[in-house]
Amino acid sequence: MIISKAPTLTDKQLAEVESVVGDFGCNIQVIYGAHRNIYAIIGDERSETMVNRLLGLEYVARVDRMESVYKLMDIRSDLANHRTQVGSVTLGEEPLVIAGHCTIDPSNTNAFLETAHGVKEAGAQAIRGGVWKPRTSPHSYQGSSKMVDVLLKAREETGLPVVAEVMDDAQLDVALAAKLDILQIGTRNALNYTFLAQVGKKTAEAGVPVLLKRGRHMGPVDEFISAAEYLAANGNPNVIFCPRGTMPELDGFRNHPDESITPLLKEKSWAPVVVDPSHSVGRAKYVPQCSLAAIAYGADGLVIESHVNPISGIGDDPKQAITPEVLKKLIHDVGVVWGLR
Numbered sequence: 001m002i003i004s005k006a007p008t009l010t011d012k013q014l015a016e017v018e019s020v021v022g023d024f025g026c027n028i029q030v031i032y033g034a035h036r037n038i039y040a041i042i043g044d045e046r047s048e049t050m051v052n053r054l055l056g057l058e059y060v061a062r063v064d065r066m067e068s069v070y071k072l073m074d075i076r077s078d079l080a081n082h083r084t085q086v087g088s089v090t091l092g093e094e095p096l097v098i099a100g101h102c103t104i105d106p107s108n109t110n111a112f113l114e115t116a117h118g119v120k121e122a123g124a125q126a127i128r129g130g131v132w133k134p135r136t137s138p139h140s141y142q143g144s145s146k147m148v149d150v151l152l153k154a155r156e157e158t159g160l161p162v163v164a165e166v167m168d169d170a171q172l173d174v175a176l177a178a179k180l181d182i183l184q185i186g187t188r189n190a191l192n193y194t195f196l197a198q199v200g201k202k203t204a205e206a207g208v209p210v211l212l213k214r215g216r217h218m219g220p221v222d223e224f225i226s227a228a229e230y231l232a233a234n235g236n237p238n239v240i241f242c243p244r245g246t247m248p249e250l251d252g253f254r255n256h257p258d259e260s261i262t263p264l265l266k267e268k269s270w271a272p273v274v275v276d277p278s279h280s281v282g283r284a285k286y287v288p289q290c291s292l293a294a295i296a297y298g299a300d301g302l303v304i305e306s307h308v309n310p311i312s313g314i315g316d317d318p319k320q321a322i323t324p325e326v327l328k329k330l331i332h333d334v335g336v337v338w339g340l341r
């Protein structure tokens with residue numbers, strides 16, 4: 001609907017507005033109020049070009065669309081009953097906990113395997129391990145394709161599904177050839193639309209679940225859901241939303257914790273939400289509180305950085321990984337909060 005700056009449009013302005021929406025197969029229905037009129041757009045109002053043309057008219061204050069710009073991810077879409085499966089867990093039916101290293105250290109791969117067993121024993125149902133890493137500094141360890149084998153060894157030894165982040169097409173091909181069980185699209189690529197489309201296309205046939213992190217600078221909820229739409233529209237509806245904190249950071253935390261976004265996502269989309277508390281708060285000591293808050297807000301699961309000996313780890317592990325012992329208690333508490341919902 002169109003809200004004009006003045007309480008009503010002049011006849012000439014109304015005719016202009018009708019002509020703009022007419023080009024997109026829509027009509028205007030005037031809703032007459034006591035003090036101001038509202039101009040409802042009747043028809044398919046999703047065209048961004050139409051909205052932009054209306055916003056370009058200097059007497060138009062706002063254009064609000066009733067229809068969402070995303071079609072497949074919308075809670076009213078035909079996919080609304082779609083369920084995503086990760087290993088033994090159907091998302092939504094029980095809490096999914098993914099845990100493991102931020103980064104697999106090539107000089108100490110045993111630590112990763114130990115962690116894999118530790119998080120399994122703690123009750124996690126999937127294992128994370130950074131193979132390729134998006135590092136702020138080009139001088140930091142960037143990851144290595146060789147670590148895929150270590151991740152696969154962890155899967156073989158534990159029987160649990162494994163997840164790693166992919167940042168480009170070449171990594172995507174390696175991850176798909178290795179049949180990794182979940183692919184993570186990190187915060188830096190969350191708005192890389194050509195890559196999202198490529199991931200959607202290449203994972204369409206196998207339907208590999210994609211853990212889509214929220215961009216650090218992502219604003220409206222719709223922007224997050226629209227990013228997911230790129231995956232679904234290119235053939236893979238197994239998208240998992242992953243809030244992980246945004247910018248600017250909250251004093252003392254690594255980012256601004258955003259686990260409270262979950263009910264807003266769930267009002268608009270049917271897709272599951274798995275919160276990453278580790279990158280959100282960025283300190284091991286706050287991870288349990290953030291995790292429980294996420295579950296209380298309605299998350300379907302958590303992806304948590306965990307390490308048998310965090311201080312000896314690389315990447316984020318020394319500062320934000322929790323030990324499998326802490327994870328075990330946390331998973332128990334997650335079950336309690338889940339039961340209260």
Ligand code: PEP
Nearest residue numbers: 102186187188213244279
């Ligand atoms: C990670 O999961 O280790 C990571 C780098 O994630 P993000 O994209 O959220 O920073």
Ligand code: MN
Nearest residue numbers: 102305315316
């Ligand atoms: Mn990390």
